[in-house]
Amino acid sequence: MATxxxxxxxxxxxxxxxxxxxxxxxxxxxxxxxxxxLREGSVYLHMRGxxxxxxxxxxxxxxxxxxxxxxxxxxxQLIGSIVGLKSELSAVIYLNSREYSFVSMLASANRQCYxxxxxxxxxxxxxxxxGVSISTRAPDE
Numbered sequence: 011m012a013t014x015x016x017x018x019x020x021x022x023x024x025x026x027x028x029x030x031x032x033x034x035x036x037x038x039x040x041x042x043x044x045x046x047x048l049r050e051g052s053v054y055l056h057m058r059g060x061x062x063x064x065x066x067x068x069x070x071x072x073x074x075x076x077x078x079x080x081x082x083x084x085x086x087q088l089i090g091s092i093v094g095l096k097s098e099l100s101a102v103i104y105l106n107s108r109e110y111s112f113v114s115m116l117a118s119a120n121r122q123c124y125x126x127x128x129x130x131x132x133x134x135x136x137x138x139x140x141g142v143s144i145s146t147r148a149p150d151e
Contacts, residue, residue, distance in 0.1 A: 020130035020131060020138070021130065021131040022128055022129070022130060022131075022140055023065070023128070023129055023130070023131055024126070024127070024128045025061045025062060025063060025065060025126075025127050026061070026062045026124065026125065026126050026127075026149050027059050027060055027061040027062060027071060027124070027125040027127065028059050028060055028122070028123075028124055028125070029057045029058070029059040029122075029123040029124070029125055029144070030058055030059040030060065031056075031057070031058040031059070032055060032056070032057055032058075032117035032120070033055065033056040033057075033058075034053070034054075034055055034114075034117070035053070035054055035055075035056065036051065036052075036053045037051060037052050037053075037054075038050070038051035039051070052076065053077065054074055054075060054076045054077075055074070055075040055110075055113060055114065055117055056072060056073070056074055056075075057071075057072075057073050057075065057117070057123075057125070057144075058070070058071065058072050058073075059071055059125065061099065061127075065095065065099055065132065066095045066132055066135070068095055068096075068097065068098050068099055070097070070098035070099065071098055071099040071100075071101070071125075071127075072098050072099070072100050072101075073090075073099075073100075073101045073102070073103055073125075074101070074102045074103070075103050075105055075110065075113055076102060076103070076104050076105065076110075077104075077105055077106070077107055077110040078104040078105065078106065088104065088138070089103060089104065089138075089139045089140065089141065089142060090102050090103035090104055090138075090139040090142070091136060091137065091138050091139055092129055092132060092135075092136055092137040092138075092139065093135075093136055094135055094136070095132055095135040095136075096135065101127075101139060103139060103142055113144055116144065116146065121146050122146065123144055123145065123146055124144070124145050124146070124147065124148055124149055125142070125143070125144055126141075126142070126143040126145075126149065127139065127141075127142055128140045128141040128142070
């Protein structure tokens with residue numbers, strides 16, 4: 011009888027960076043359906059900056075932070091993902107309401123922030139994010 015192979019664990023990479031710019035954005039739209047009108051919207055933050063070392067040749071990052079209130083199962087345990095690595099590292103990170111409020115406060119205060127990002131080794135310009143830390147304390151302190 012053949013034995014089943016365990017999938018190989020992905021190599022996890024860690025990079026630090028400095029956040030240079032914050033952007034707040036709000037998007038609202040109305041969608042008509044056959045039965046009713048729907049109003050949908052989202053609020054999100056963009057943080058941009060530079061990593062300490064290049065990832066696939068790029069050091070700049072643009073990360074979108076979204077608030078996600080409900081966590082239903084294992085698929086919702088996802089922290090985020092890298093969605094592009096062409097001119098800069100582009101990623102989406104999901105935060106609960108408490109985490110989103112904290113990061114929004116840091117962005118509103120316009121304080122210097124530092125990023126510590128852990129993710130799988132990128133394949134085809136994408137990767138799963140395994141951990142993120144956003145702090146006002148420099149990593150060397």
